[in-house]
Amino acid sequence: MVLRNFPAIAFALCLIVLGAGSARADAYTDALARFAADSYSETEAAIEGVAASGHPLAAEVVSALxxxxxxxxxxxxxxxIRDPAGGLKDARTGEATTANAADLKAVRLNNRVRRAADAAMGQLTLRAPDPRRRIEAAAAVFKSRDAGALAAIESAIAAEQDPGVLRAFREARxxxxxxxxDASAADQVAAVEVLRAKGDRDALALLRQIPPSAPDEVRGLAQLAASSIESRLALLQRAQDVAYGVSLGSVLLLAAIGLAITFGVMGVINMAHGEMVMLGAYTTFMVQEVIRTRFPELFGASLFIAxxxxxxxxxxxxxxIEHSVIRFLYGRPLETLLATWGISLILQQAVRSIFGAQNREVGTPAWMSGSVDLWGLTLTWNRIVIVLFATAVFVALLVALKHTSLGLQIRxxxxxRRMAGAMGIRTDWVDAMTFGLGSGVAGxxxxxxxxxxxxxxxxGQGYIIDSFLVxxxxGVGNLWGTLVGAMSIGIANKLLEPVAGAVLGKILLLVAVILFIQKRPRGLFALKGRFVEA
Amino acid sequence: MTITRRGAVGALAGAAMLVGSAGAAFAQDTIKVGVLHSLSGTMAISETTLKDTMLFLIEEQNKKGGLLGRKLEAVVVDPASNWPLFAEKARELISQHKVAAVFGCWTSVSRKSVLPVFKELNNILFYPVQYEGEESERNVFYTGAAPNQQAIPAVDYLAKEEKVQRWVLAGTDYVYPRTTNKILEAYLKSKGVKDEDILINYTPFGHADWQTIVADIKKFGSAGKKTAVVSTINGDANVPFYKELGNQGIKATDIPVVAFSVGEEELAGIDTKPLVGHLAAWNYFQSIDTPANKEFIAKWQAFKKNPKAVTNDPMEAHVIGFNMWVKAVEKVKSTDPDKVIDALPGTEAPNLTGGVSKMLANHHITKPVFIGEIKDNGQFDVVWKTEGLVPGDAWSKELDGSKDLVADWVEKKCGNFNTKTGKCGGA
Structure with missing residues (x-):
C-alpha cells in the first residue's frame, strides 16, 4: 500500500519543496533589490527580508553589509558581494562575476541599520559551527529582544550541547x-530566574523594564532579583574604583619615576621632564611609521622595539641637557628651574616644527586592545599592561640602583659628593649618567x-605637575615613596571622582596634598639621619 | 672676498635698509589683512591650519587680481595660546600694521580678550569657530555656528532617528560647554525629558583618565532607555575619551556619542575603526560631494603640497567670511571699517556645501547643519541634514536671561535689544 502510493506522494512532496524553494528565492531577491534604494529604512527592510527568507546566502549578505x-x-x-580579497559575487546566485567598479556603490550604513544587521546576524548564526559565534549570536538576540527569533532560539536550545552556549541561549530566551x-507567567518567572543568575547591568536593565501589565508574581520576583543584583553591583563598583585607582596610580608612577631620579636623587628641578616623556612617545610614533611602511608584519612587536x-x-x-646646561647650575635651584623650563619650551616647539602641531596616531597592537570581564569588572587590556609595565620598570630601577656599580656610584x-670624589669616582660623569638614566626612564x-x-x-605638560606632586x-630621594605616593594619589583620586566629579575631585586632592606637605614637609618617606643635607 | 666683522655689519645694515624700504613701498599699495591665530602652545593644534587657510585665500584672491586693484598682504602674528597676548597682538595688528580686517581667534576666552581692542580701535574681526552664542558685537562677525546651528539640530536628530530618551551631556570645564549644556538642558526639559534622564559631567582640560566616566556612562546607559552622549569635550581630551570608549566596548549602536568639537583634523590622531558610527554635528564635512567642495579640496591640497591634507568646518567658515568681506569691500569701494561693517549685513557668499550663506543683521550667518557618522577612514558620512539654511541666533531662545533679546545692527544698532522693555542694553 505504501509502495503503491509512493510515486504520488513523492511527486507531491517535490512540488511542495519546489514551490517553497521558489517562494523563498522570490522573497530573497525581492528583499535584495531593496538594498539598491539608497535609503536607510529600505535597507533596514531589506535586512529583515533577507534574514527571514532563510536563503543560504542570507548570512553572507548581511555580514558583507x-x-x-x-x-x-x-x-x-x-x-x-565583494569578498575580502576583492573578488565579486552576484548576491542573487552566489556565482563569481565581474562588474565595472565605477558603477558600484557600497550600501550605506547608519546606527539603525547596523542594529538591524546585528539582530539579523544573531538569528542567522545561532547554528554556526563555532561556539564563540553562537554566543555572539545569542548576545545579539538578547539585545534585539525580537519575538520573531523565539522559535529559532527554542530549536537551537534543543540541539545545543555546549553548556556555555546553552546558558547564553537561555538568557536570550x-x-x-x-x-x-503574551508570554506565560511560568515562562516569565523562569526568565527572571535566568536573569538573576546572569546578574550584570544588562540583566538589571531588563528586570527594571518589566511592563506594569505583567502578572504581580512576576513583577515581585523581578523586583527582588533587581535589588539583589543592585547590591552586588554596588560592591563591585567600589572594587572597580580601586582597580581604576591602581591603574591611574601606575600611570602616575610611570610618569614620575624618571623624575624621582633626576629630582628625587639628584635634586635637579627638571621642568623638561615631561618633554622626555613626549620624546619617548614620538619615538614610538617613528618606530610605528617605519614598521607600517616597511615591515607591517612586525606591528604587534612595535612597542617592544620602541x-x-x-x-x-x-x-x-x-x-x-645635563652636559650643556644643568651642570653649570648645580646648587642654584631657581636658575635650574628657569633654564629647564626654557628647554622644555624649546623642545616642544622643535617637535611642533618637525612633526606639526597635530596629534600623531600611535596604533594599539591587537594584544593590547579590548577589555576583559572579571566577575562583572571591566578592565581594559591596555591599562592592565600598563600596570604590569610600571611594576616592571619600578623593580628594574630598584635593582639597578641597589645592585649595579653605576647604582652604587650614584648613591x-x-x-x-666630595667623599665620593676622593674615592676616585668621576662625579661629573656620574651626574651625566644619572640624569641620562632618569630621562631614559621618562622616555x-x-x-x-x-x-x-x-x-x-x-x-609632557599634562604630566609634569602630577609628577612633581607624586x-x-x-618623599624626595626615595623610590618606594614614589610608588606609595603614586598609588595613594591614584586611588584617592578615583574614589573621590564618582562622589565629587572629576574637577572638584582633583581640587580636593590637591588641597589634601598641600595640607599633608605642611604637616610633613619631607613627604611620606622622608630620608633620615646624616643623608639629609643641611 | 674675506668677510671682516665690520664688512658683515655693514652688509647687514644695508640689507635691513633695503628690506625696510621695500616693505614701506609695498605697504602703500597693498591692503593688509591680519591673521590672529596661535602657532605655538596648546591651541596650535587647531589654529595653525586656519592661518594656512587665510594665506591660501589671500593668495587665491591675489591671483584673481587682488582687491580694488590692490594686492592683499597677510600680516601673521602668533599669540601663542596666551589669552592676554591675543589682545596685545590684536592691538599691534591694528595700530602698527594698519590692517583692514582681522581673521582670528579660536577659544571664546581669546575672543573676549580681544573684544575691547576691536571696539576701541574700531576694526573688524571675523571669528570662524562654533561657539556658545549669547554675544553680538558691532565689530565682530561670527561665521562659525551658534548653538541653534549645531547643538540643537544634533539633539533633535538623536531624539528622532535614534529614539534617544536619556542624555549624557559631557564637556570640558569651561565657558563653551557650560553654556551649550545649559541651553541643551533647558531645551531637553522643554521637550519633556525628566531630570533623572539627564546626566551632566564636566572634566578638566586635557583630561586623560576616562575610566570612571566611561564606566558611569555605561551604567547610566543600562537603565533600559536608549541613551546617547552629547559631547562638548574639547580637542585634546577626545582621543583618550574615544580610546576608552572603544576599549570598554561601548559601540555606537548601543550608546552613540555626538560631538561638537571633533572634526576631520582631530580624528587624524586616532585609529577610527572602533569609533565607526559615532556622530559629529557640523556645518561642513570634507566628504560632502559638491563641485565647489571638490575644487576647494583639490586647490587646498595643492597649496599644502600634501595630497592627504584634510579640510574642516572652521576652515569653511573662514572661506565664507573672507568672501563676504571681499564682496562688502568691493561694494563700498573702501576698506574703511565703518563702511564695511555697515555693508556686511545682507552680503551673500556661496558656502562649500552647495548653498549660499548670508550675513544677518545680528552679525551671524545662515548655515546648513549636517550630522555625520565617523567612517573607518577618519572621514564622515553625512546621514542627515537640515532642509535649508539655518539662521544663527546670537541670543538663545532656550535660556531665561536671553530669550527676549535680539541683536540687530542694521535698524536698531544694538547687540542686545530687549524686546520686552523695548530698550537696548540686555536683560
Missing amino acids: QAGRLLVRAADRAVF ASIALAKP LPLAFLVAGAVGVL AVTQN IAGVALSQIDNVSPNL VVFG
Missing part, C-alpha cells in the same frame, strides 16, 4: 520572554603613555 562589502549597481538594482506581552630606542633617545637628550655621589614611560594619551607636542608627596 556589516563590513561595507555589499555593493549595488544603481542602473539595474543588482547586488554584489529570557530576554525575549520578558518583552513579550622601548630601547625611546630609552636611548630620551637618555641621550638628557645627557646632552655614593648623592650622599656625599620609556612615553612609550606606554602613547597608548592612552595624545601624541602631541603638549603631551615625588614631593612620596
Whole structure:
C-alpha cells in the first residue's frame, strides 16, 4: 500500500519543496533589490527580508553589509558581494562575476541599520559551527529582544550541547520572554530566574523594564532579583574604583619615576621632564611609521622595539641637557628651574616644527586592545599592561640602583659628593649618567603613555605637575615613596571622582596634598639621619 | 672676498635698509589683512591650519587680481595660546600694521580678550569657530555656528532617528560647554525629558583618565532607555575619551556619542575603526560631494603640497567670511571699517556645501547643519541634514536671561535689544 502510493506522494512532496524553494528565492531577491534604494529604512527592510527568507546566502549578505562589502549597481538594482580579497559575487546566485567598479556603490550604513544587521546576524548564526559565534549570536538576540527569533532560539536550545552556549541561549530566551506581552507567567518567572543568575547591568536593565501589565508574581520576583543584583553591583563598583585607582596610580608612577631620579636623587628641578616623556612617545610614533611602511608584519612587536630606542633617545637628550646646561647650575635651584623650563619650551616647539602641531596616531597592537570581564569588572587590556609595565620598570630601577656599580656610584655621589670624589669616582660623569638614566626612564614611560594619551607636542605638560606632586608627596630621594605616593594619589583620586566629579575631585586632592606637605614637609618617606643635607 | 666683522655689519645694515624700504613701498599699495591665530602652545593644534587657510585665500584672491586693484598682504602674528597676548597682538595688528580686517581667534576666552581692542580701535574681526552664542558685537562677525546651528539640530536628530530618551551631556570645564549644556538642558526639559534622564559631567582640560566616566556612562546607559552622549569635550581630551570608549566596548549602536568639537583634523590622531558610527554635528564635512567642495579640496591640497591634507568646518567658515568681506569691500569701494561693517549685513557668499550663506543683521550667518557618522577612514558620512539654511541666533531662545533679546545692527544698532522693555542694553 505504501509502495503503491509512493510515486504520488513523492511527486507531491517535490512540488511542495519546489514551490517553497521558489517562494523563498522570490522573497530573497525581492528583499535584495531593496538594498539598491539608497535609503536607510529600505535597507533596514531589506535586512529583515533577507534574514527571514532563510536563503543560504542570507548570512553572507548581511555580514558583507556589516563590513561595507555589499555593493549595488544603481542602473539595474543588482547586488554584489565583494569578498575580502576583492573578488565579486552576484548576491542573487552566489556565482563569481565581474562588474565595472565605477558603477558600484557600497550600501550605506547608519546606527539603525547596523542594529538591524546585528539582530539579523544573531538569528542567522545561532547554528554556526563555532561556539564563540553562537554566543555572539545569542548576545545579539538578547539585545534585539525580537519575538520573531523565539522559535529559532527554542530549536537551537534543543540541539545545543555546549553548556556555555546553552546558558547564553537561555538568557536570550529570557530576554525575549520578558518583552513579550503574551508570554506565560511560568515562562516569565523562569526568565527572571535566568536573569538573576546572569546578574550584570544588562540583566538589571531588563528586570527594571518589566511592563506594569505583567502578572504581580512576576513583577515581585523581578523586583527582588533587581535589588539583589543592585547590591552586588554596588560592591563591585567600589572594587572597580580601586582597580581604576591602581591603574591611574601606575600611570602616575610611570610618569614620575624618571623624575624621582633626576629630582628625587639628584635634586635637579627638571621642568623638561615631561618633554622626555613626549620624546619617548614620538619615538614610538617613528618606530610605528617605519614598521607600517616597511615591515607591517612586525606591528604587534612595535612597542617592544620602541622601548630601547625611546630609552636611548630620551637618555641621550638628557645627557646632552645635563652636559650643556644643568651642570653649570648645580646648587642654584631657581636658575635650574628657569633654564629647564626654557628647554622644555624649546623642545616642544622643535617637535611642533618637525612633526606639526597635530596629534600623531600611535596604533594599539591587537594584544593590547579590548577589555576583559572579571566577575562583572571591566578592565581594559591596555591599562592592565600598563600596570604590569610600571611594576616592571619600578623593580628594574630598584635593582639597578641597589645592585649595579653605576647604582652604587650614584648613591655614593648623592650622599656625599666630595667623599665620593676622593674615592676616585668621576662625579661629573656620574651626574651625566644619572640624569641620562632618569630621562631614559621618562622616555620609556612615553612609550606606554602613547597608548592612552595624545601624541602631541603638549603631551609632557599634562604630566609634569602630577609628577612633581607624586615625588614631593612620596618623599624626595626615595623610590618606594614614589610608588606609595603614586598609588595613594591614584586611588584617592578615583574614589573621590564618582562622589565629587572629576574637577572638584582633583581640587580636593590637591588641597589634601598641600595640607599633608605642611604637616610633613619631607613627604611620606622622608630620608633620615646624616643623608639629609643641611 | 674675506668677510671682516665690520664688512658683515655693514652688509647687514644695508640689507635691513633695503628690506625696510621695500616693505614701506609695498605697504602703500597693498591692503593688509591680519591673521590672529596661535602657532605655538596648546591651541596650535587647531589654529595653525586656519592661518594656512587665510594665506591660501589671500593668495587665491591675489591671483584673481587682488582687491580694488590692490594686492592683499597677510600680516601673521602668533599669540601663542596666551589669552592676554591675543589682545596685545590684536592691538599691534591694528595700530602698527594698519590692517583692514582681522581673521582670528579660536577659544571664546581669546575672543573676549580681544573684544575691547576691536571696539576701541574700531576694526573688524571675523571669528570662524562654533561657539556658545549669547554675544553680538558691532565689530565682530561670527561665521562659525551658534548653538541653534549645531547643538540643537544634533539633539533633535538623536531624539528622532535614534529614539534617544536619556542624555549624557559631557564637556570640558569651561565657558563653551557650560553654556551649550545649559541651553541643551533647558531645551531637553522643554521637550519633556525628566531630570533623572539627564546626566551632566564636566572634566578638566586635557583630561586623560576616562575610566570612571566611561564606566558611569555605561551604567547610566543600562537603565533600559536608549541613551546617547552629547559631547562638548574639547580637542585634546577626545582621543583618550574615544580610546576608552572603544576599549570598554561601548559601540555606537548601543550608546552613540555626538560631538561638537571633533572634526576631520582631530580624528587624524586616532585609529577610527572602533569609533565607526559615532556622530559629529557640523556645518561642513570634507566628504560632502559638491563641485565647489571638490575644487576647494583639490586647490587646498595643492597649496599644502600634501595630497592627504584634510579640510574642516572652521576652515569653511573662514572661506565664507573672507568672501563676504571681499564682496562688502568691493561694494563700498573702501576698506574703511565703518563702511564695511555697515555693508556686511545682507552680503551673500556661496558656502562649500552647495548653498549660499548670508550675513544677518545680528552679525551671524545662515548655515546648513549636517550630522555625520565617523567612517573607518577618519572621514564622515553625512546621514542627515537640515532642509535649508539655518539662521544663527546670537541670543538663545532656550535660556531665561536671553530669550527676549535680539541683536540687530542694521535698524536698531544694538547687540542686545530687549524686546520686552523695548530698550537696548540686555536683560
